[in-house]
Every structure is written in structure tokens, then in C-alpha cells.
Amino acid sequence: MIRIVIAEDHNLVRQGIRALLEQSGEVQVVAEAATGEEAIQSVQEHQPDVIVMDLSMPRLDGAQAAERIIDMKLATQIIILSMHADTTMVQQLLRLGVKGYLLKDAVTEELMLAVHSVSQGKLFLSPTISDSVMTMLLSPSDNMAETAADLLTPREREVLQLVGEGHTNNAIAEMLKISVKTVEKHRANLMTKLEVNDLASLIRESIKQGLILLDG
Template structure:
């Protein structure tokens, strides 16, 4: 049996995914939680083989949670299960240590196959994501430049650029029409991904990347 931990902030989606996976004899959903923080809190107790991880969640998002899980529990495989299929999200997940990336809405057979492959140590990506990866590396072979700070999403790069302009969180929130809490979460995610501890270090990384 492959032990699964589900991490998604939508209770209805978690319940549906648990029901879907329960129909497969070879997998066992041992726990489902609503955030990255909860995943880190229970992972030592439930000892999953594979974690199905959403990206966009309140508090600690899926990228930061994946980095922590892979670092602290290297035997656990993380598969991102997300609505986002943009290059920023895909490559941020891969750099964080995810062993797979599947879009929400995939058929049960595709999700189960991804879980099986990850449990066996393989890396697997849904068809749409695989096509994007092929396109990315094709562009690299043609000499097109790699994106700056690919571990950051577009929004996080935008906010890092405003941090580099020495805007405060309230000023950034007003500029982008976001809540201050949302901006704080994005700034925290940027710090975690860049492995910096303050705004000065973040600004230095932004300038090095040409933002």
C-alpha cells in the first residue's frame, strides 16, 4: 500500500480526492490537511510515502512546504496537484523538490499512476506539464535566456521588484490592490524561496537578477 497525505485548503476538493483515491486498491489516504503548516505538523506522525500538494494556500504555500518536506523527510515524494500550469509555478515546484506535477481535473487513472511512479522513485508530469517542459528546454537549446529567479511566481517577482524600490508592505498593497495580509504572505514566501532573512538581502538578490 502507498500511504498518501493530501494537502489542500478546499475541504470539498480534499473529500472528493480522498473518495477518488480510495477506489484504488494500492493506495491508502492516511491524512488530509488544509495548509503547509499542518502538513509539516502531521507528516512525522502519519509517515506518508507520497504527498499530494496544492500550491495556493493561506499561510505557508505549497512551494515552501515542499521545500521543508523534501529537506526534512527526503524519503517522502511530493507531487504538486494544482490548477496553475504557468512556467513559474511548474519550475518553482521542481526547484523546491517536487517529483511530479499534475493538474487538478486529471482523471483518476492519471493521478494514481503519478502516485505509483513517485512512490517508485520516478518523476512524473501530466501531459500538459510535460509539453511545457519540452517547450522550455527546446527554447534553451535555441539560446533563449532562462528566466530570472524561476523559483518565484510572477506575482512574487512583481512584489520583490517593489520591495527593491523600498516600498513598505502597506504601499505595495495599495499599489497592487491587495490586502496587507496577502502582501505579507507573498513577502514571506519570497524570503523563504530566496533563503534570505530580511528585505536588504532580498533587495540584493533582486538587483543581482536584474529585477
């Protein structure tokens, strides 16, 4: 049996994914999570073979959670679910060590194929992400290129996600248990690194580069 954690913030979608997996008779869902933080805790506690995780989750998104899970150096493989074939984000996730990227509109047909592949350490991307795109993403020149995501620290990415969700500096400080001055410093660093001068431009550029993940 393949042991799986499901991380998805919409309960109905999460239950649908669980039903798809369990009807195969080949997997055991050992835990469910509704946030990136819960996903990390579930992986730490259960050490599953695979985690199936939504890319767009509040506070700590799937990419940030994936990075922390990979840093644990466990055997758990990661499948990311997304509404969009965002090549920038796919590249970032592959470079982190994520093994699977599925488009949500193809989950019914592809989920178990992906689970089998990644549980064996193989890569699985939705076929609608074309071969030419995959070749580009995995080329040595791309792997060596420094992207905006590479320049940001994990804390800066957390702050950026919360800024993109519309939280104030005070709210972000409370959520992350840091001072308001520290939040302001992170925001200033983000603007410098992304070469923008105001909040609207910061959010627009971050969305363009796949650094902010909006629900949906």
C-alpha cells in the first residue's frame, strides 16, 4: 500500500481526491491537511510515501510547504495540484525536487498514474504540459539561470505571499511572530530584489513571476 497525505484547503475537493485514491485499493490515506503548515506537520508525523498537495493554499502555499518538506530529507515524494500550467512555477518546483505536477482538470485520469510514478522516484507531469516545455525547463541553461525565486529567502517568500493575500504589516507581524519593523524591512528587500517601487507593482510582478499564488 502506498501511504498518502492529502493537502487541499477546500474540503469538497479534498474529499474528492481521497475518494479517487481510495477507490484504487492501492493506497492508504494517512492524513489530510487544509493548510501548508498542516501539510508539513502531517508529513513530519506520518512520513508518507507521497503527499498530494494543492499549490494555492492560504498563508503557506504549496511551493513553500514543498520546500520545507524537501528540507526534512525524508523519502516522501511530492505531487503538486494546480489550475494552471505555469512554466515558471513548474520550473521552480522541479528545481526544488518536486516529482509530480498535475493540472486539476485532469486529476481524475492522471492522479493514480502520478502516484505510481512518483512513489518510484520518477517524474510525472500532466501530458498537457508539452514535451517542448519540459525540455526547456530541464535544460542545463535553465537550471543554471538565477530566477527571482532564487534571490528570495524563505521568510521573504512568506511575507510576499501574505502581502499578496492583502494582509497588513501588523497582521503579518502577528501571524509570523515577528516585529512590524522586520516586516517592513522584508517588504523593502522584496521591492529591491524585484526592482519595483510600490506595492501594486510588487504584487503585479510577483504574480507574473509565479511568486504569489492566488486561490482558484
